[in-house]
Amino acid sequence: MSAQEAGREPVGGGSEERVARAGLSRCVEPGDQAARWALEALGAPRLWELLKGSAPTEQEHSNFASVAEREMGVEPDGQLSERQQTGRALLAGLQRWLPRAVDAWPEQDMANAYQVNGGFLIPEDPHWPRALNVLGDAEPLGLWWRGPGLPAWGAEPSLSIVGTRDPSPYGVHITRQFTGQLASRGLCIVSGGAIGVDVLAHAAALEARDDGSTDCATLATVCVLAGGVDRLYPSSNGRLLKHLATKQLILSEYPPGSQPTRWRFLARNRLIAALSSGTLVIEGRWRSGSLSTAHHAAELGRWVGAVPGPITASTSEGPHRLIREGSAELVTRGEDVLAALGWNVQGTLDLGEPESERRPTDGLDEIEARLWESLPLSRAVEVNKLLGVAGVGAMEGLSALQRLRRKGMAEQREDGSWRRG
Amino acid sequence: MSAQEAGREPVGGGSEERVARAGLSRCVEPGDQAARWALEALGAPRLWELLKGSAPTEQEHSNFASVAEREMGVEPDGQLSERQQTGRALLAGLQRWLPRAVDAWPEQDMANAYQVNGGFLIPEDPHWPRALNVLGDAEPLGLWWRGPGLPAWGAEPSLSIVGTRDPSPYGVHITRQFTGQLASRGLCIVSGGAIGVDVLAHAAALEARDDGSTDCATLATVCVLAGGVDRLYPSSNGRLLKHLATKQLILSEYPPGSQPTRWRFLARNRLIAALSSGTLVIEGRWRSGSLSTAHHAAELGRWVGAVPGPITASTSEGPHRLIREGSAELVTRGEDVLAALGWNVQGTLDLGEPESERRPTDGLDEIEARLWESLPLSRAVEVNKLLGVAGVGAMEGLSALQRLRRKGMAEQREDGSWRRG
Incomplete structure (x- = not known):
C-alpha cells in the first residue's frame, strides 16, 4: 500500500x-x-x-x-x-x-484525532479501504486513523497475522519467521497490536522492511485497535504502537478516548479479517480470540491458514481445531501462503520438495529401481544372480541394466558381472 | 481379535x-x-x-x-x-x-514355518483375514504366519500405527501416548516391526494390555514383516519381535528365509494398510515410508490420520504433507481416532472442549454478556452508568440484569447499584 x-x-x-x-x-x-x-x-x-x-x-x-x-x-x-x-x-x-x-x-473527537496526527475516514472517502465492503451490514460507520498518511488500499497484497497473547518459544520463533519472510516479499502485515503474536508480527514486519523512515513507498504493517487511536493499548506495547502511529498506520472504529472491552476486541477482529486477502493463525488456545478472526475471514470468503505445532502444547489447540474443522489450511512455509493466495512477489516460489529428499532412484522405472537396489554397494555380482534377487526376467532385466549403464548408475565389468556406477 | x-x-x-x-x-x-x-x-x-x-x-x-x-x-x-x-x-x-x-x-518352507510355531495361510482358509480382499489384484498369494494362534479377524477393531525409524523425543512420546490410549480401549495395533515408531507402537500396545500371557482373549498387536517370519528383522528389535512371535502374531507374504528389500518394505505397507480399519501416521519425513502406508490406506478407502508437530522438525514434514494433500485427517487425541472410525469401546468418549476452556459468559446472550463484562470486578456500579458502558438500552438492559441475578452472576444492592454475583 x-x-x-x-x-x-x-x-x-x-x-x-x-x-x-x-x-x-x-x-x-x-x-x-x-x-x-x-x-x-x-x-x-x-x-x-x-x-x-x-x-x-x-x-x-x-x-x-x-x-x-x-x-x-x-x-x-x-x-x-x-x-x-x-x-x-x-x-x-x-x-x-x-x-x-x-x-x-x-x-x-475529530480535533483530538488531528492532534495525534490522524483523522476520521468515512465510506464515501476515496481513501476508504474498499476491502471492508465485504462486511455488508457489519461495515463500520467510519474509521479513526493515525499515521503519516493513508495508503492506496488494495494496490499491494496484505496478510493478517494473529495469535495468542501468550506464545510459546516455538510460537515466537514461527511468528518472526513467517512475518519476516512474507513482509520481505512485500506483503503488508495487518494485526491487532496486542501483546504476544500481534506485536511480534508488527515488529517483524518493520524489521523485514528495514525502514523506520516515513518515505518508504509502501506500508509494512497496519494495526487495528479495539479502543481509541489516541490510547495506545496495551501500554506494555506503547513504544512499538507509538512507532506505528508515527511511521505506519493505526486504525479503529471507536473514537478517541474509547476504552477497549472484550466485545470490542471481538468486533475489531472482523476488521482485521476483512482488511486482508488472508489471515494466518500462528498459535492460540482452544478458544483464542484469534480463532474469531479466522472464522470471520472464512465467513467472508477470505483464505485462512493455520500453523500446526506439538499436540502437547495448548497453544497449538486453536490452529489444530481450525484445520480439523476445515476452516483453515495447514501451513508450514511462507511459500504455502504465497501459493494459496496466488502471490509471487519479489522472488521466485520454490514449492518443490526439499533438495535433501531427492533419491537416486527418482525417475527410474520399477524394474530399473529394483535392479539398482539389488546391486551390492561395493562389489560386482553375476547377472543371473542379480536378476534372481531383483525378481526380474532376463529380457526386461538386460535392457533395464543397459539403461542404468547409460545413466551412469551401473557398470558392467569385463567378466560380464555388474556393479553400481 | x-x-x-x-x-x-x-x-x-x-x-x-x-x-x-x-x-x-x-x-x-x-x-x-x-x-x-x-x-x-x-x-x-x-x-x-x-x-x-x-x-x-x-x-x-x-x-x-x-x-x-x-x-x-x-x-x-x-x-x-x-x-x-x-x-x-x-x-x-x-x-x-x-x-x-x-x-x-x-x-x-512349510516345515520351516511349522518349526518356528507358524504356518502358511491361503485365501480359502477360514482364518484368512477378509480385510485383505479389498486389495483385489494386489491380494497376497498367501500369508506366512508365526504365533500362538490365528485370530478371528474383524471381530474387533484394529488400527495401524506407523512412522519414522528415527523419531524425535516428541514422536516417541506421542507414539506411546496414542498407542497406549487406543490399545487400552481394545484396539489391536498393527505395525511393521521396524525400529522407531513401529517398535514403540508394538511395545506400547503390549504394555497397555498388560498381558504377556498367551491366554488373553484378544491380540494386542500384529506385526507384518517384509522378510521371512523366521528372520526377525531388524535384529536390534530381536527381543520384542521374538516376544511377538511367541505371544502375539507375525505375518509376512514372503517365505521363510526371505530377505527384506526396499521394494518389499513398500509392498508390505499395503498389507499394513489393508489389515486395519485405519492408519495413523505419527512422525515421518517428507518421503517417509509411512506415507506409502498412508497413501495405500487412503486408496483403499480406509481412514487415515496424521499427528501434527512443530513445523521446525523434519520429522513432522510427512504428517503435514498428508494433511495438506487432504489424504489424512489432523489428529490430536486418541478420541479423534475413535470418533473418526465410529468406535466407542471400553469407555465413554468425551469429545467436548477441555473443561479449562469453559467461560462464565458461556450460555449468556450478547446483552447479558456485555452487561456482565461491564460490571466492575470488585465494586458496585450505578445502573445508568452500567447501561452506558455496555451500550445497552434501559428496557432490554434491566430485564437482562434480572436474568443475570437469577443465574447468580449479578447482585443488586439496596441503593439500586449492581455488582458481580
Missing part, C-alpha cells in the same frame, strides 16, 4: 455526514442492526439529530419500519406482532444510543 | 493349492500383474507345474491371453500389437519366475 500524503486534516473536511458518523461512532456498537436500518432509512445526519434530542416523525418511523421489515423478511401483510417488533426496534435503539449521545462531541 | 487355537499345522494340511501358492510366494513379487492373470487363467497348481519345468499348452496360452486382454481392456478385434503384447506377458513372466523356482521347495 503506497503511503500517501493524504489529508492531514480530516479528509473532505468536517462535512455534515462526517460529523454525524463521528458522533454515531461513539454511541453505536458494531453489529447493532437497528442502527444500520436507521442509517439507511434516515441517513447519518438525521439519525445524529435524533440522538441530539430531536424526535422522529411519523414518516421516519414508517421509513425505518420499511427497511427493518425488508431486512427481516417480514411480508407487508405479515403478523401484527412482527410489524410491532420492527416499530419498537427504533425506539429501543434510541434508548441504547441516547445515554451515550449526551457525552458525544464529534467535532472535539 | 480373539486368538484361537487354530491349526498348529498348516491349516487344511498340505493341499495341492497350498503347496503351489507357497512355492509361488517365493518366485513372484507382489504386484506382478502377469502372475495374477496366470493364476486366474491356469490356477495355482498348474502355474506351479509350469514353474517346475512343464511347458504351457497352446490352450493355456490362449486362456492367459483372454484374461490379460480383459484386464487390460483390449478389444477382441484390437490392435495386433496389443494382442501380441499379452501373448508375450506370460513368457516374460515365466522368465522372471523360473530362476527363483529352481531354489523353491515349498514343503520345506
